Amino acid sequence: MSTTVVNAEAEGKTWGGGNQPLKASYGKMMMWFFIVSDALTFSGFLAAYGFSRFKFIDSWPIADEVFTHVPFLHGQELPMIYVAFMTFILIMSSVTMVLAVDAGHHLNKAKVTLYMFLTIIGGLIFVGSQAWEWATFIKGDYGAIQTKGGNILQFGHYVDVDGEQKFKRVALRDFAVADAHADRTAHDRDNGLWFVSEGTLPSYTVEEVYAGLIAHEDVLVRTQIIEKGEKTILSREESLKQIKENGKLVVEGANLHVNEYGSPLFADFFFFITGFHGFHVFSGVVINVIIFFNVVLGTYERRKSYEMVEKVGLYWHFVDLVWVFVFTFFYLV
């Protein structure tokens, strides 16, 4: 090398190949580029959610009223506590992941093993919580009536809380008058037309809910329309009129077609975006498990480099990063 001309040497260094201007290995850079493209996918979804929300800005469901449940604390309204817990779990598993990467830099196999294991546990807790959250959302809480035009009418009554009149939701099961003769069995393939199927029937019919509304004089209807941060509550006469004239379908819980909390789009986006994120967490856990076994078997010990841990670490942190945004746009804003 000492025999070559000086500027030719510089040229050889820059353009002759084998040069790493970004000082990152091929694998790490490819992980970064994948992350950029995946981030764009997620922001596409979230921006689409924003589009629908801006389209129905005056009637979108209020997240605080939808996600109020915490496991083992039945019947209490605790908005956002459980999601905050989930966020913390995911951030915590991100921390154990960086600690694993850090231990990898020191070629400390025992520590990498421990931290990878904790990361996997954190991921599993998160996916489990996500499943519980879905189950609660699908099952629903109070039930509602859908109108001919696809609007959701919910029920509630005023109660005295510390001398203040507060509107509290009432569940259909608490006021609907069940008519024993109006019972209709769901149509199954094996006792009817084999090529026609039917979803689960709601527990009440619109007539039964209407009868219940007449019988309970304090129950009022709440519409989707938001005024000054609160959903509009109809007068008693208007409530009766709306249910009688426009009530079409009893809705309990949420699926891709109907949603007792409000616009069906809210449920669609909830399932799609948190589902897509949950799938990322799940695949992250699977990749982490594979790397965990490689660590245990000593693959990286022999390689004298734990860079693979760093690469899956990047993916894992990205999943955490996406959740931070999903958390904000679904639960907070």
Next chain:
Amino acid sequence: MAHAHNLAILRGLIKFKTNTQKIWGVLILLSIVTAVEVGLGIVKPEWSLTKVLGMKLLNWIFIILTIVKAYYITWDFMHMRDETKGLRRAVVWTAIFLILYLIFILLQEGGYVFDVYKDGYIKRDF
């Protein structure tokens, strides 16, 4: 050197002695930010409900705090702080420009569709 970490956060306001210490420090920071977000979300103070640039001040606070969290996750957990400028800019600015563009287009259009329903002759509320 690949293993050299930049151990200062908040523009050098807090300097950590080891990388492990920095990780725990960032965890504390992220936890505080999340706690503030959840607290504000539950309390919803009166002052935060004023509209700023067409959105509630509270929502702006949430979005800014989210970006703060995203910054620390990317910079410290994903070691963006230790990468070269070229890699950092290639990843961060590409994403930011494209996402801002996407958000602008879709939200603008969503607002427009809302106005058409509200002020136009289309009725869907019955």
